[in-house]
Amino acid sequence: MYQFVTGPLAWLAFIIFFFGLVLRIVLYVRGLDWKLDRVTYSVNVSYGIKGAIRSIIFWIFPFGTRSMRKNPVFTVMVFVFHIGLLITPVFLLAHNVILEEKWGISFWTLPETVSDILTIAVIVSALFLILRRIALPEVRIITNAYDYLLMVISTAPFITGFLAYHQVSGYEFWLILHILSAEVMLVAIPFTKLSHMVLFFLSRGQLGMDYGIKRGGMKGYNLSW
Amino acid sequence: MAEGTLCNRKMINTREALLELLADKSGKLYYEEMNQLDVQTNALAETIRATCKSRIRTWLEICTHCGLCAESCFFYLANNNDPKQVPSYKIQSTLGEIVKRKGNVDNAFMQMTMDTAWAKCTCCNRCGMYCPMGIDMGVMFGYLRGLCFSQGFVPWEMKIGSGMHRIFRAQMDVTVEDWVETCDWMREEWEDDYPGLEIPVDKKGADIIYTVNAREAKHYPEDIAEAAVLFHLAGENWTVPSEGWELTSLAMFAGDWEACKMQVETVYDAMYRLNPKQMVATECGHAYRATVLEGPYWAGLKTGKPPVDSIHYVEWVADALRTGKLKIDPDKKIKEPVTYQDSCNYIRSGGLSDAAREIMSYIAEDFREMTPNREHNFCCGGGGGLNGIGRYRQERNAGLKVKRDQILASGAKLVVSPCHNCWDAIRDLEEVYEDGIRWSFLKPLLLKMVIVPEHLKPAESEAT
Amino acid sequence: MKQLRLVFILVIAGIMAASIVWSQEQENLEGAMDLKSREFGQHQRSQVRFDHYLHETIVRCRVCHHDFYVFSNRNEGKGSKCATCHKREINKDIPIPLLTAFHNRCKGCHENYIKWGRASGPVMCGTCHIKT
Known part of the structure; x- marks a missing residue:
């Protein structure tokens, strides 16, 4: 079982993840239409690029925008969640050891305690985000089962990973479940709204181009996000 | 395919049709007929297929339902934080559904959509600045209005407005003659106080071509006189076009993209014809947006800019005050x-x-x-x-x-x-x-x- | 009196049984060793308990001790250890770091045995690095 989930299944998951995301990027860019979107993407390129970069930069740093400053607790939780979600798996010691053995590559690795704290942070912030969905009427009304499913898909590898790392009873079961849930997540990313992993940058960039080209950017005005 | 005599999918292209629609006071019959209006689901599906591309589809898909847009919307705040006024909810429950169902929606749904698209969103685009994903729901509502319009589900006044543009190339029934006469009349009224005051019509090669909102011509003509006086005092070499003087676009509010194109092209034609250095747009917001920002795209101008450099009245005033063309006591x-x-x-x-x-x-x-x-x-x-x-x-x-x-x-x-x-x-x-x-x-x-x-x-x- | 004798026999039997178990454990401990190295400094994961006796019966010494003639125990404990050559970081003489050397020798071999369809040892992280 372990051989299967870390062998062919892992390959399959990574291939679907990678090519799926490339496909999403290609389809998005090909679907842009200067006339329908009313943005001259390929004519006023320098304005477009400037707008896109501003739009992404301001939104990628915590409290970079008015929207985030107005919702400090949410902002902190969302950033903790995403930083944990991205940093932990990539820089986890055990993952890098396996990576080194299988492909001969490895990144800088986190001390185990730090990974442990990050994992707990992901789980706690996920819990916060779920409770927020239930507690706030303006979020509840737009929340559906799909949102909870995605929350489960994206935090399951962390919960199972945490249990496996601490070797609670049934270690082998938890480790296999950890690997499977991570593979489910990888496969889900291109096909669900988890695709915002790349589409966030494209969508933000597009709106940045809109502002950078048409909505004041060419008048030399730098929108304050 | 049930269609009403007033409420239908036909465009208002003749004065007769327009008068008939106007005679229906407050659109009483119009809205009654709307209850019987069928939805052409196939046509709707085809329009979506052809015009709903990756930008909007992605927006609809990746909305993470975080609710940050809620407080950005003045309707949400004004209605005591009513969850039904959350921008994401408003667009997902209308355009989102239509796209998901591939246009397969009924009359009641379209009426609900119309009420949402015009009475719960002013396309102010504020929510787009508060969405982490860069989802501009104002843009989507603009698109949704176009879908509603194509199916005849459009508020009575909007249908009239788009008809006005189609017939008069103005949002009101102001003809070229009316417009030129108004300019003459205003010059006559005001030239005693400001000797030498002119409102030059169709002067070729002027520095400035000044364009207005039809309301100014029809209801507030003194606004034109005031503009003329200020240009006069600033010593500007300016003109107004006899045709293509109207900047506004109720067609844009209505989602009648064809009429939008017709309208801005008359203004651009005036620019080509008179070859001014610059266009100054009157003190109007949506007119500037329609003719200067969105218009080039409707007219298919690849630069994304109007044929001549176009500025808003506030830009002209700021410049005139800065350079001392106008001096304040x-x-x-x-x-x-x-x-x-x-x-x-x-x-x-x-x-x-x-x-x-x-x-x-x-x-x-x-x-x-x-x-x-x-x-x-x-x-x-x-x-x-x-x-x-x-x-x-x-x-x-x-x-x-x-x-x-x-x-x-x-x-x-x-x-x-x-x-x-x-x-x-x-x-x-x-x-x-x-x-x-x-x-x-x-x-x-x-x-x-x-x-x-x-x-x-x-x-x-x-x-x- | 009969009852007292029964208790006595039971106690003796208990001690004997315990000692048998004890002696067996002793035997296991003799063959097992904790894999650790100063080269790592503080170990990040729990040390791995390695059953040397078991492996002696399965693989030849040189599979692991590829420098058999110079290694420590053949030279009165003063010969070389794994960490003598395999350092924490890669260097230009020895391209295999210590951690990888250990993992290749244990897990790598176990994986090969699994691939060949033979009985094999553990390959999952926590099955060797058992938390105490």
């Missing part, structure tokens, strides 16, 4: 607290907030910002055509509350509002709430405080 500056209504369409969507501040620094001694301001300012409450739709008067009036609170909090009773829509909304706000708020365009204020150079003053005829 310091004693006549506005002494009382005064605030500025940032119009969504040329501030948020046009980036002109600096020009507005510059003007206020020259003309006001106690300028008070609203909070929030500039591109973060709230819609006046009447944008996107909402001011003009009788069916949604209640919703509009409820939405005005946010602007009222903002104005009152600024401590100013005078609101400078260089946008017809904002101007109307603030006027109506005063009518509903009676706070003693006053509102004004820039032109009448400037005229009161500008220094008239000696050589332009009327000759002293009466000796004392």
Whole structure:
């Protein structure tokens, strides 16, 4: 079982993840239409690029925008969640050891305690985000089962990973479940709204181009996000 | 395929059809017929297939349902944080559903969609600035209005507006003759006070081509005279076109993209014909957006710009005051607290907030910002055509509350509002709430405080 | 009196049984060793208990001790250890770091045995690095 989930299944998951995301990027860019979107993407390129970069930069740093400053607790939780979600798996010691053995590559690795704290942070912030969905009427009304499913898909590898790392009873079961849930997540990313992993940058960039080209950017005005 | 005689999918292209629609007072019969109007689901599906591309589809898909857009929407705030006013909810439950069901929706759904698209969103685009994913729901509502229009589910006034543009190339029944006569009449009325005042029509190669909002021609002709006087005092070489003088676009509010194209092309034709150096647009928000920002795309101009450099009136005023073309009498500056209504369409969507501040620094001694301001300012409450739709008067009036609170909090009773829509909304706000708020365009204020150079003053005829 | 004798026999039997178990454990401990190295400094994961006796019966010494003639125990404990050559970081003489050397020798071999369809040892992280 372990051989299967870390062998062919892992390959399959990574291939679907990678090519799926490339496909999403290609389809998005090909679907842009200067006339329908009313943005001259390929004519006023320098304005477009400037707008896109501003739009992404301001939104990628915590409290970079008015929207985030107005919702400090949410902002902190969302950033903790995403930083944990991205940093932990990539820089986890055990993952890098396996990576080194299988492909001969490895990144800088986190001390185990730090990974442990990050994992707990992901789980706690996920819990916060779920409770927020239930507690706030303006979020509840737009929340559906799909949102909870995605929350489960994206935090399951962390919960199972945490249990496996601490070797609670049934270690082998938890480790296999950890690997499977991570593979489910990888496969889900291109096909669900988890695709915002790349589409966030494209969508933000597009709106940045809109502002950078048409909505004041060419008048030399730098929108304050 | 049931269609009404008034409420249908046909475009208003003749005066007869327009008069017939206008005769139906408040659209009583029109809205009754709407209850019987079938939805052409196949046509709707085909339109979506052809025009709903990756940008909007991605927006609909990756909305993470975080709810940050809620507080960005003045309708949400004005309606006591009603969850049904959350922008994401409003667009997902209308356009989102239509796209998901591939156009397979019924009459009741389309009416609900219409009510949402026109009475719960003014396309102010504020939510787009508060969404982490860069989802601009105002843009999507604009697109949704186009879908509604194509199926005949459009408020009565909007249908009339688009018909006006199709027939008169103006949002009101003002013909070329009416327009030229109005200009002549205004010159005659005002030239005694300002000797040598001209309103040159169709002058080729002028520095400035000035274009207006049809309301000015029809209901507020003195606005044209004031503009003429200010150009006159500033010594500008300017003209107005006989055709292509109208900048506004109720067609844009209605989602009638074909009429939008027709309308802006008359303005661009005037530019080609008269070859001016620059176009100055009157104090109107959506007119600037329609003709200067969106128009080039409707007309298929690949540069994304109008044929000649086009600026908003506030840009011209800021420049005239900065360079001294217009001089302000310091004693006549506005002494009382005064605030500025940032119009969504040329501030948020046009980036002109600096020009507005510059003007206020020259003309006001106690300028008070609203909070929030500039591109973060709230819609006046009447944008996107909402001011003009009788069916949604209640919703509009409820939405005005946010602007009222903002104005009152600024401590100013005078609101400078260089946008017809904002101007109307603030006027109506005063009518509903009676706070003693006053509102004004820039032109009448400037005229009161500008220094008239000696050589332009009327000759002293009466000796004392 | 009969009852007292029964208790006595039971106690003796208990001690004997315990000692048998004890002696067996002793035997296991003799063959098992904790894999650790100063080269790592503080170990990040629990040390691995390695059953040397078991492996002696399965693989030849040189599979692991590829420098059999110089290694420590053949030279009165003064010969070389794994960490003598395999350092924490890669260097230009020895391209295999210590951690990888250990993992290749244990897990790598176990994986090969699994691939060949033979009985094999553990390959999952926590099955060797058992938390205490």
